[in-house]
Amino acid sequence: MSRPFTTLTSVAAPLIEDNIDTDIIIPSREMKTTGKTGLKDGLFAGRRYAEGRVENPDFVLNRAPFRDAAILLAGDNFGCGSSREHAVWALAEYGLRCVIAPSFSPIFAGNAVRGGVLPLVLPAAEIAALAAVAGPLTVDLPAQTVTGGDAAFSFAIGAEAKAMLIGGLDAIDLTLLFADRIADWTARNRAARPWVYLGSA
Amino acid sequence: MPSLFDKLWDRHAIATTEGGATIIAIDRIFLHERTGAAALNSLAAAGRSVIDPARAFAAMDHIVDTLPGRSDVTTMPGGTAFIRETRAACAAAGITLFDIGDPQQGIVHVVSPELGIVLPGLTLVAPDSHTCTQGAVGALAWGIGSSEAEHALATGTLRVMRPPTMRVTFTGTLPPGVTAKDMALALIAAHGAAGGQGHAIEFAGPAVTALAMEARMTLCNMATEFAAFAGFIAPDAVTFDWLQGRRYAPQGALWDRALADWQDLRSDADAVFDREISLDVSTLAPMVSWGTSPAQSLPLGQPVPAFSGSGSRAAHDKALAYMGLAEGQSLAGLPIDAAFIGSCTNSRLSDLERAAAVVAGRQVAPGVRAIIVPGSSAVKRAAEAKGLDAIFRAAGFEWRESGCSMCFFAGGESFGPQQRVISSTNRNFESRQGPGTRTHIASPETVAASAIAGRISAA
Ligand code: SF4
Numbered sequence: 001m002s003r004p005f006t007t008l009t010s011v012a013a014p015l016i017e018d019n020i021d022t023d024i025i026i027p028s029r030e031m032k033t034t035g036k037t038g039l040k041d042g043l044f045a046g047r048r049y050a051e052g053r054v055e056n057p058d059f060v061l062n063r064a065p066f067r068d069a070a071i072l073l074a075g076d077n078f079g080c081g082s083s084r085e086h087a088v089w090a091l092a093e094y095g096l097r098c099v100i101a102p103s104f105s106p107i108f109a110g111n112a113v114r115g116g117v118l119p120l121v122l123p124a125a126e127i128a129a130l131a132a133v134a135g136p137l138t139v140d141l142p143a144q145t146v147t148g149g150d151a152a153f154s155f156a157i158g159a160e161a162k163a164m165l166i167g168g169l170d171a172i173d174l175t176l177l178f179a180d181r182i183a184d185w186t187a188r189n190r191a192a193r194p195w196v197y198l199g200s201a
Numbered sequence: 202m203p204s205l206f207d208k209l210w211d212r213h214a215i216a217t218t219e220g221g222a223t224i225i226a227i228d229r230i231f232l233h234e235r236t237g238a239a240a241l242n243s244l245a246a247a248g249r250s251v252i253d254p255a256r257a258f259a260a261m262d263h264i265v266d267t268l269p270g271r272s273d274v275t276t277m278p279g280g281t282a283f284i285r286e287t288r289a290a291c292a293a294a295g296i297t298l299f300d301i302g303d304p305q306q307g308i309v310h311v312v313s314p315e316l317g318i319v320l321p322g323l324t325l326v327a328p329d330s331h332t333c334t335q336g337a338v339g340a341l342a343w344g345i346g347s348s349e350a351e352h353a354l355a356t357g358t359l360r361v362m363r364p365p366t367m368r369v370t371f372t373g374t375l376p377p378g379v380t381a382k383d384m385a386l387a388l389i390a391a392h393g394a395a396g397g398q399g400h401a402i403e404f405a406g407p408a409v410t411a412l413a414m415e416a417r418m419t420l421c422n423m424a425t426e427f428a429a430f431a432g433f434i435a436p437d438a439v440t441f442d443w444l445q446g447r448r449y450a451p452q453g454a455l456w457d458r459a460l461a462d463w464q465d466l467r468s469d470a471d472a473v474f475d476r477e478i479s480l481d482v483s484t485l486a487p488m489v490s491w492g493t494s495p496a497q498s499l500p501l502g503q504p505v506p507a508f509s510g511s512g513s514r515a516a517h518d519k520a521l522a523y524m525g526l527a528e529g530q531s532l533a534g535l536p537i538d539a540a541f542i543g544s545c546t547n548s549r550l551s552d553l554e555r556a557a558a559v560v561a562g563r564q565v566a567p568g569v570r571a572i573i574v575p576g577s578s579a580v581k582r583a584a585e586a587k588g589l590d591a592i593f594r595a596a597g598f599e600w601r602e603s604g605c606s607m608c609f610f611a612g613g614e615s616f617g618p619q620q621r622v623i624s625s626t627n628r629n630f631e632s633r634q635g636p637g638t639r640t641h642i643a644s645p646e647t648v649a650a651s652a653i654a655g656r657i658s659a660a
Contacts, residue, residue, distance in 0.1 A: 018512050019394055019494050021630050029612030032279050034238040034286050036347075046632060075513075077395040077428055081630060082609070083330040084236065085346035106364070106399045106430045107330055111346035158362050160220025171348070172249065175356045178216050178224055182358055185215045185226065195451035195459045196228050196323065199255035 002116030004168035008097055009138040010070035012148075013060045014131040020074055021081030022108065026090040028082070039090035061094075071137055073127050074101040078119075079108025088115035098139050100127055100146065113161045116168060120146065126153045141166060204472035205435050206366050206401045208465065209341040213324050215358060222360040227353045229318055231309050231327040232259040232296070234287035235611075240328060240350040241290035252357045254295035258318055259287065261301050262308045264611060267574050267601040271301060276613030294354075305448075307577025307603045310334035310545035314418065315579055317447030321436035321463040326353055331545050331627065333424040337417035338444065339436030339466050341401070344425060364430040365475035367400035368468070371408035373483030378660055380555075381416035382547060382625070382644040384408065385423035386488035386498040388480055393512075394496040397427035400476065403468060404434050408482040414443040415549040422546045426495040426627055435467040487659045489532050490629045490642045492520035497629075501647065501659050504529045523631055524639050525619065532641070532657050538620040540565070540652035541634070542645050543574030543601075544608040547625035550583050552576075552645040556625075557589040559649035559660045565597035566655025570616070572599045574606040598652070610635045623651045 023046075030042025043061075050056040060066050072091075078101040079087060088111045091099070098118040112119040118141060122130075129151045130137060137148035141162065145154050164171065175182075190197050203211070213226040232240060237259050244251070251257055264280040265271060273284050284301070291298040299306045305316060310331055313319045321339035326332060328350040335342035345359070353359050371384060389396065402424055404417075412420065417434050424432025434440075441460060444450050451459045486500035497520055499506065507528045508517040521527065526535075542548065542556050553575065565571045573593050575581035581603050584590055590600045607614055608626045615635025616622050622640050625648045626633075629640040643651070646660035 018516055019630075023609075023630060023633065027632070028610060029278070031235075034242065034283055036239065036243070046636075075516075077398075080394065080428060081330065081628065083328055083344040083346055085328070085348060088346070103395050103398055103428070105428055107344050107346060107425075109399075110349060114346065114348040158221065160218060160222040160360065160362060163220045171360055172247075172352050172355050174218070175224060175352065175358060175360060178358075179356075181216050182224070182226075182356065186357065189226065193322075193459075193462060195320070195455050197253070197256070198449060 002114065002168050005097060005116055005118055005141055005165040007138060007140045008070055009136050011065050011135070012071035012073050012100070012130060012137045013066035013069035014073045015060055016073055016075050016127065016131060018075035019077045019080055022079055022084050022087040023081055025079065025087040026084065031084065031086050036089045037093065039086055040093035043090040043094045068095065070095050070097050071139065072096050072099045073131050074099055076102045078104050080105040083107045085111045085115065088112050088117050092117050100130065102127065113164055114171060116165065118165055120155050122146065122153055122155055202469055202471055204366055204468040204474060205403050205433065205466060209322065210363060212322065218360060222362050224358050225361050226324060226358055227326055228256060228323040229325040230257045230350065230353050231313055231318070231325065232257070232350065233263050233309050233329060234261050234265065234283045235263040236328040236347050236350070238283060238286035238290045240347045240354065241294050242286065243347070244351045244354055245293065249355045251294045251296065251354045257296045257354060258313070259291050259296055260299040260309045260312050261287070261306055263605045265301055265604050267604045267606040269602065271602055273301070277611045278613070280611070280613065304578055307579065308545045308548065308605055310422065311549060311576035311580065314338055315447065315577055317444050317450030320444065320450060320459070321440060321466050326350070326359065330425045331422055333429060333432045334418050334422040334545055336424070336431055336433030337414070337421040338440050339433060339463065341431055341433060343431040364399055364401045367397060367402045367476040367478070368474045369402055369404050370406035370477070370479040371404065371482050372406050372479055373408055373481040374411070375408060375482050376485065378646060379485050379487060380644045380646070381412055381419040383485055383488045384482055385420050386490065386495060386642070387485050389423065389427050389495045390488070390498045391480065392478065394426060394494045395428045397424065397429035399428065399430050402427070402429045402432045404432060405468070406479065409434055410437065413551060414439055415551045418549065419546055423495070423627055436463055487644060487647045489647060489657060491524060491526060491532055493523055493629055493631050495627070495629060495642060501657065502531065502533050504531050535657045536621070536655060537569060537623050537651055537657060539570040539616050539622040540648050541572050541607055541622055541624040541626065542648050543572070543576065543606050544626040545576065546627040547645045548574060548576030548580065550580050552625065553580065553584050553589050556645040556649040557592045559646050560596045560653060561592050563596055563653045565652050569652055569655050571597060571652040572601060572607065574601040575603045577603050607634055609633055623648050623657060
């Protein structure tokens with residue numbers, strides 16, 4: 001169960017580089033426990049902190065007015081690399097609820113939807129236009145629009161991802177509504193392909 | 202008309218959700234100690250159980266040390282908790298764990314095919330991006346996050362939007378000394394690290410059919426570096442021969458039945474793909490990465506390119522600065538500090554055999570730290586039975602226990618800032634092998650030859 005996502009108004013922090021991988025989002029060494037929380041201090045740690053873990057003043061999230069940004073603008077292939085879901089948990093815990101990029105790693109995009117973070121796809125030119133907006137942007141997921149200043153763009157998103165984000169739905173609960181069909185299918189498949197079912201064939 | 206992907210998908214499609222996702226049956230799930238405990242504990246906390254523990258497996262690979270005499274204590278700060286919590290969670294859930302000291306322990310994507318856990322026609326998921334490796338046997342295998350792992354464990358299914366399809370056809374014949382790793386790097390260099398964006402990619406063509414089973418795994422391993430949803434290869438006699446008799450593969454009459462079922466696992470002649478690309482391998486040379494993305498790779502001997510207009514100038518310059526290189530510089534002959542052979546890309550027996558053939562009777566260059574990490578404990582034993590460890594040790598290589606080791610940095614062992622490492626791994630991202638470490642990825646034979654020369658060199 002994640003926090004429902006409908007509309008979001010915030011300044012957008014520009015981090016417009018291609019291939020921001022999950023190790024940049026949260027370095028492996030920052031994942032100190034086996035749980036899902038306590039990750040926000042590790043967000044972008046390699047960029048955010050200089051020697052001695054003091055803030056690096058050049059990093060976008062350490063600069064006004066982006067410190068409290070809830071929207072991140074990024075480049076192609078955002079979230080590539082390790083499948084670690086901690087990348088999404090760290091973003092959400094920090095308060096970044098929407099990443100706008102020309103493309104996302106498929107694993108990251110799936111994780112984001114489950115973690116209540118909107119992976120919003122726009123062409124690079126439109127992202128550049130949003131980066132030029134001085135004030136806040138508003139992301140309206142039900143309407144599928146991003147607006148701010150003179151900029152107004154619409155975006156596409158799959159119906160499943162949209163419904164899950166808006167409802168903050170738990171995917172397992174939704175799937176268990178299909179439990180009977182899953183059980184029927186499994187029984188038929190077990191008869192046809194018994195070698196799939198280890199220890200019970 | 203259907204492609205291999207269509208067949209794999211349709212075999213597993215149970216229902217369609219209102220949002221247009223498919224509820225797809227998951228035949229196998231594999232966990233490791235980096236994220237396994239998080240998924241299993243979160244599942245238990247929600248009051249749910251694993252629907253079929255016999256089809257779930259776990260291995261200790263990411264955090265466990267690869268130093269001799271290892272235990273639950275690792276060089277990774279806090280690593281012991283990951284190991285112990287994963288062990289406890291697997292025991293509680295009734296999941297088979299290939300633990301430290303188990304003869305079958307090793308890297309998930311090496312162990313799973315080696316034991317016949319992944320099979321043609323199956324779906325397999327793991328909370329690990331290189332799960333695509335296992336598509337090499339003709340399975341649909343892909344990496345997921347922890348929440349999806351919970352979903353798969355609890356329901357035996359996942360909700361997935363059907364991905365677009367791509368066929369990458371490799372034509373021609375590989376020149377001697379050029380490998381599946383070079384094919385993958387050449388493909389990614391030609392089309393970019395996002396080139397396979399979200400596609401289910403079938404690797405096909407004569408140059409793929411000609412690959413041995415383990416080389417096919419190397420090729421599929423790199424599909425995630427191409428931003429693919431999954432990568433796979435139609436199973437054939439090479440696949441079936443390699444799998445027959447493995448511990449979890451069907452035996453006897455069941456094997457025959459399975460084999461009959463698998464004959465259809467190929468794209469029909471008139472199959473249609475959303476995208477098709479092809480690459481002639483006949484003119485390929487050993488590849489080495491120069492930058493901080495696998496797309497920034499070039500044939501050994503070619504100079505580091507000037508900025509060309511793909512990506513941004515700033516990113517290009519940043520990669521050069523990170524790597525301590527200049528445009529126009531040649532990688533051939535560049536002095537190295539270390540050489541690493543390991544990872545789910547290139548740590549199987551055939552990889553070690555080819556590296557040993559390069560190393561035999563020679564010495565690692567003075568001042569170069571050279572490390573071999575077998576992909577599994579079984580690979581380690583097999584290599585030792587063939588005397589490969591003696592060849593490597595005599596040359597000055599460290600011979601390690603199996604695991605992910607320094608393929609990635611988790612806060613423990615690393616090569617050090619600005620250290621230049623040639624590595625048979627899959628990722629040359631900034632700080633992947635340690636803060637500030639400069640990684641050049643290449644084939645095991647190129648790594649071995651470079652270790653001997655003390656400079657980046659072809660075998
Ligand atoms: S060997 Fe490297 S790439 Fe493969 S699973 Fe381990 S850490 Fe990941």
